[in-house]
Amino acid sequence: MKTNQNSLDIFCAEKINKLEEGASFRKLKTTHRVAEAQSHQAGKSLISFSCNDYLGLSHDPTLLEKANEAARLYGTGAAASRLITGNYPLLEELEEKLAKLKNTQACLVFGSGFLANIGLIPALAGSDDLILVDELAHACLNSGARLSGAKVIRFKHNDCADLENHLTAQRKSSSKCLILTDTVFSMDGDLAPLPALRDIANRYESWLVTDDAHGIGVIGAGRGGGFAFDPPVVADVQMGTLSKALGSYGGYVCGSQKLIDLLVNRARSFVYSTGLPPMSTAAALAALEIIEQDPTLVDKPLAYAKHFCDRVGIPTPQSPIVPVIFGDNDTVMAVSEKLANEGFLVSAIRPPTVPDNTARLRIAFNASHKTADIDRLADLICAAKKEYGIV
């Protein structure tokens, strides 16, 4: 049969060659994650410092049991959009629990965090509106912003003065305005200055939208980034994921009942996508119960990150994510490979995931880590920093 495979492959090859020239071509690696932060990659058994399963819950016996039970009761898939027949009972139970955790009127669960952001933002903003997004915010906040058709400006990372300058210049000529930020930045581990952002949003009549993907379960006693502050900071729209510390899959938005009622009707990634599988919902519910009942577990990832930073002599971290920046793509790949030879899985993160010349190891701490392993990793990182002259 005649196809156009040839021109398509030429197009792909040209793109791939460019990526290879910049040492930024990526390949999938089969990874078999087993319990206790152990992973097998290419026949090697490694201790993973690259998973977002911060509490080790993705292999927790209770989550596994609840997921199995849910599949037996409700099936392996939701079978339709939630507005048709996909709204099986567990979903509302999960939404109630999340709303309670976040202290909001209501919550809506989406198929993933990415789907939540690309549905939510275009439901709230359009071509007459302004969206200000932190330059280091997650890719899916940017995707959602672009899909909305609003004017999008990226403000300097955690820089309230820069944000205010843009607002002074642009706010009057736009109808509505959204300020988008991560609560915990996924590649740097720092927190957004939420009290200041709340104040700015109030003064410029803008809606504050926070993405708490890396906060829930590990920051603010497990309630998320907004609760790391005293008093807690309440964003107008609080989005997050079930796919990280909760060890499951799916996304959510917490906020007022009116907001949720609108999203049920207008968020296209909600309306036109199949409901989350029952297993994922049940696992997330079980995870939330553990987070409520086990504050010692919740505190571990950040405590381990602090211990590591002390030993390496880098500033105290604000979250379980610690970046060690090497700058150059080839260097970071070499260090990551060296660590793999020592039994550690610490993935290299390269542009465009992070800004140019900031290729890094992103070290994510997990409640299942052992102090002896953390110490050995810290010593190896110190040696690598010295070898490459990184201060």
Ligand SMILES: *Cc1c(COP(=O)(O)O)cnc(C)c1O
């Ligand atoms: C991982 C992540 C997402 C996407 O969530 P998924 O549930 O994996 O789709 C969104 N925002 C941030 C900040 C993230 O780190």
